[in-house]
Amino acid sequence: MTNIRVIKMGEKEITKAIEENQKDSFQDFVRRLFKNKAALAGFTIIMILIIVAIFAPLIAPYEYDAQNLKFFLRPPSKEHLLGTDEFGRDVFSRIVYGSRISLQIGFIAVGISLLIGTILGALAGYYGGVIDYVITGITDIALSFPTILLAIAFVAALGPSLVNVMIAVALVSWCGYCRLVRAEFLSLREQEFVEAAVVLGMDDKRIIFNHILPNSAAPIIVMTTLEFPKAIIVESTLSFLGIGVQPPTPSWGSILSSGKFFLYEAPWISIVPGFMIMIVVMGFNLFGDALRDVLDPRLKE
Amino acid sequence: MDQEILKVNNLKTYFFTEDEEIPAVDGVSFSISKGETLGIVGESGSGKSVTALSIMRLLPVPPAKIVDGQILFRDEDLLKKSEDEMRNIRGNRISMIFQEPMTSLNPVFTIGRQISETLILHQGMNNKEAIEKSIEMLKLVKIPLPEKRVREYPHQLSGGMRQRVMIAMALACRPEILIADEPTTALDVTIQAQILELIKELQEQLGTAVMMITHDLGVIAEVSDNVMVMYCGRALEYSDVETLFNNPKHPYTIGLLKSVPKLKGRREKLHAIKGIVPMPNEITSGCRFKTRCEQKTLICENKEPPFIKLGKSLVRCWKYQ
Numbered sequence: 001m002t003n004i005r006v007i008k009m010g011e012k013e014i015t016k017a018i019e020e021n022q023k024d025s026f027q028d029f030v031r032r033l034f035k036n037k038a039a040l041a042g043f044t045i046i047m048i049l050i051i052v053a054i055f056a057p058l059i060a061p062y063e064y065d066a067q068n069l070k071f072f073l074r075p076p077s078k079e080h081l082l083g084t085d086e087f088g089r090d091v092f093s094r095i096v097y098g099s100r101i102s103l104q105i106g107f108i109a110v111g112i113s114l115l116i117g118t119i120l121g122a123l124a125g126y127y128g129g130v131i132d133y134v135i136t137g138i139t140d141i142a143l144s145f146p147t148i149l150l151a152i153a154f155v156a157a158l159g160p161s162l163v164n165v166m167i168a169v170a171l172v173s174w175c176g177y178c179r180l181v182r183a184e185f186l187s188l189r190e191q192e193f194v195e196a197a198v199v200l201g202m203d204d205k206r207i208i209f210n211h212i213l214p215n216s217a218a219p220i221i222v223m224t225t226l227e228f229p230k231a232i233i234v235e236s237t238l239s240f241l242g243i244g245v246q247p248p249t250p251s252w253g254s255i256l257s258s259g260k261f262f263l264y265e266a267p268w269i270s271i272v273p274g275f276m277i278m279i280v281v282m283g284f285n286l287f288g289d290a291l292r293d294v295l296d297p298r299l300k301e
Numbered sequence: 302m303d304q305e306i307l308k309v310n311n312l313k314t315y316f317f318t319e320d321e322e323i324p325a326v327d328g329v330s331f332s333i334s335k336g337e338t339l340g341i342v343g344e345s346g347s348g349k350s351v352t353a354l355s356i357m358r359l360l361p362v363p364p365a366k367i368v369d370g371q372i373l374f375r376d377e378d379l380l381k382k383s384e385d386e387m388r389n390i391r392g393n394r395i396s397m398i399f400q401e402p403m404t405s406l407n408p409v410f411t412i413g414r415q416i417s418e419t420l421i422l423h424q425g426m427n428n429k430e431a432i433e434k435s436i437e438m439l440k441l442v443k444i445p446l447p448e449k450r451v452r453e454y455p456h457q458l459s460g461g462m463r464q465r466v467m468i469a470m471a472l473a474c475r476p477e478i479l480i481a482d483e484p485t486t487a488l489d490v491t492i493q494a495q496i497l498e499l500i501k502e503l504q505e506q507l508g509t510a511v512m513m514i515t516h517d518l519g520v521i522a523e524v525s526d527n528v529m530v531m532y533c534g535r536a537l538e539y540s541d542v543e544t545l546f547n548n549p550k551h552p553y554t555i556g557l558l559k560s561v562p563k564l565k566g567r568r569e570k571l572h573a574i575k576g577i578v579p580m581p582n583e584i585t586s587g588c589r590f591k592t593r594c595e596q597k598t599l600i601c602e603n604k605e606p607p608f609i610k611l612g613k614s615l616v617r618c619w620k621y622q
Contacts, residue, residue, distance in 0.1 A: 192404040198359060200392030200419050200470065214409045
């Protein structure tokens with residue numbers, strides 16, 4: 001250990017190098033992401049949705065539950081941009097507030113199912129054997145029920161409320177992540193870099209979460225962006241069926257549902273929330289696809 | 302030089318399948334001193350890699366089981382260590398590099414992060430110190446522009462560079478032993494020479510003991526001090542490198558050396574040892590090499606030769622009785 005030449009870099013230089021590194025890679029990431037026009041479109045839709053949800057009270061001209069029975073089923077006009085519903089409530093305001101529900105369901109339900117699915121899938125794929133057998137069995141059973149039916153069953157058991165809808169959506173959608181993550185782990189755990197990590201003295205927890213999981217990030221992200229709109233749709237469906245978010249809280253699904261009786265007289269009540277669901281679902285899909293392309297280091301030019 | 306770091310006594314690693322037991326490593330003993338390179342040479346299935354994995358305690362149990370023997374690392378028996386204690390030793394005091402540099406690095410992290418992780422894990426460094434040390438390690442393994450490379454991903458490096466990075470990772474914590482399991486097999490010849498040169502140089506600088514596993518006698522000649530020739534789970538010859546090449550004793554070693562193509566002289570048909578390596582559990586009595594030996598006698602059939610001391614070497618052959 002005598003004649004190793006130790007290069008001494010000043011502390012400042014090192015810090016600068018690290019900072020530059022982080023800045024560079026982030027800028028590079030953003031640049032490559034938004035070179036894709038679809039990503040830009042998707043991102044814009046998502047950002048608008050988030051802004052609308054956060055600033056709903058400022059954007060909406062009326063309260064979502066403000067009734068004015070004198071002006072029921074009015075077509076779009078200056079006072080009511082998207083007309084009114086059967087109780088004379090402003091449809092535009094209700095849709096604006098409804099975005100909050102969709103986002104909440106999206107983030108929380110997807111977050112919960114992502115957490116459950118990833119952890120179970122990782123354990124099953126990494127350890128195999130009995131653990132894999134049990135977890136795969138539970139997943140298969142859960143998958144054998146039709147999604148909506150299972151969600152309805154959960155809500156029926158728990159009682160209709162926003163929280164219970166989130167739980168129901170999470171409980172019907174974790175299986176996809178579980179299967180995906182398990183499959184990823186099955187192939188990744190045989191890779192040499194995992195063996196190398198073992199040889200370097202790392203424990204299972206570190207190998208699972210710090211080494212294998214980041215390698216399966218790309219498909220998980222794609223899946224999440226596909227699950228996000230699905231969660232929104234399941235919520236809309238439950239609300240449409242009347243067992244989701246309870247009135248007067250507006251959800252796009254329940255607005256759409258309430259408009260179905262007046263489809264001829266007041267089609268705007270149903271068309272706009274349906275259109276919103278479509279746009280938002282498309283936005284997440286576009287963004288997710290582009291994100292996958294960018295996050296895969298092998299696709300870097 | 303004579304400070305013994307690793308001493309393996311009568312190591313027996315068997316694999317147990319449903320209806321048979323396969324003695325992959327059957328009573329192997331050797332020792333490595335500080336700064337020494339022990340070359341382990343043998344054909345596929347001779348138990349070289351199993352020996353290495355037994356030392357690291359990385360064989361899946363079951364089917365593998367170390368049924369007997371001792372692995373003394375600085376006078377502590379590794380076979381008696383708990384999994385936690387072993388984790389502390391792996392990558393920190395005993396390191397290993399493999400033959401697959403192309404896939405042994407995690408594709409989603411920069412190489413700087415991968416080298417630093419070991420340092421953070423084993424040496425308790427903070428992020429900045431670890432990056433600084435990583436750059437130093439990259440410089441040590443002669444990667445040009447280490448300050449830039451430290452931020453690059455594995456796919457941006459060539460095979461030879463990746464093997465250098467692997468070596469940097471393995472040596473980052475200044476291990477006492479480096480186990481190199483065919484580190485140059487996947488590389489082309491010029492890069493092979495560079496990597497071997499690098500391992501030798503680093504060994505001199507850092508005083509690391511190296512256990513070089515290979516089937517390439519050229520590699521052995523290049524780097525080793527002592528050589529152990531393995532066949533079918535047994536050591537057949539154990540001697541210093543010069544004696545082995547100038548005066549090979551065991552018929553198997555002689556056969557192996559004859560099968561190396563020569564650059565000079567008349568070109569002749571290359572010598573081959575006839576037959577194939579038997580399964581380790583096929584031969585239950587007599588010399589392991591009896592099925593392929595050209596100098597076989599009656600005693601070879603029935604009784605296995607012990608190690609016979611001849612000068613500086615140990616040979617397992619009745620010829621020298």
